[in-house]
Amino acid sequence: MASRNVSGASWSTGLCDCCDDVGGCFLTWCFPCITFGRIAEIVDEGEIPCCASGALYLLLCMTTGVGMGLYSCFYRYKLRTAYGLAEKPCADCCVHFFCGACALCQEYRELKSRGFQMRLGWQANAERMGKGTTVAPQVDPGMTR
Template identity: 65%
Template sequence: MASLNNASWTTGLCGCFDDAGSCCLTLFCPCVAFGRIAEIVDQGATSCCVSGTLYMALASVTGMGCLYSCCYRSRLRDQYRLQEKPCADCCVHWFCEACALCQEYRELKNRGFDMSIGWQANMEKMGKSGATAAPQMNPGMTR
């Protein structure tokens, strides 16, 4: 059976050096990066603050924030039909959490989101006030 998820990511897992700002954010403030990712992927159903706080609490208390964040990688991949590369989502987050978050952050930026303003402001900026569908990008297009 052919995979439904066959589009390529707009950047590689180790493409952090192409976007120093995202790289620094995910390295030094992963809770902020994750919160922003979660808000966009959840299409505003959860807030950046709540998701980031929960991520930080899990990471601080159990050291397992990656178990929470890998679920959002799966959701992001499903929304954009991205390949599960270079390995399973949970493995990517387990072995390289910072790189995984940075790649997801860049992916959403490359798809037209301003990650610092949240879901609702992005929808207003895109002229889709109240919209619930994530903007799609032609898989062959990159910035």
């Protein structure tokens, strides 16, 4: 993902700054599984597609609130670790258990502020940012005559 910074940097927006991104806020309140799926796909660098993460989130929402909170707090932790963000205003799990929609909105805004176009998914963002291209390593031919 991005640089690993252990200083505990501040989030680009606060937990309750939903008005900064009305579209993302509306999406989260109406379809939190889509917001979560998009976040998870980018945090996982495309390993798990948006639809799979979103569907599991929806299933956990329908069956148990605790599982959904644990699942989403795990991704908040991964996002924070990847960008060296501070664990505030409180522990990741507390944020997701008590302010789940606000937490998803904040994570969505954070990725957008870092240049991700959330609707595109990981692959298109990686290509757009130049992360999707890999160059074969140069191999030293060794001794020659």
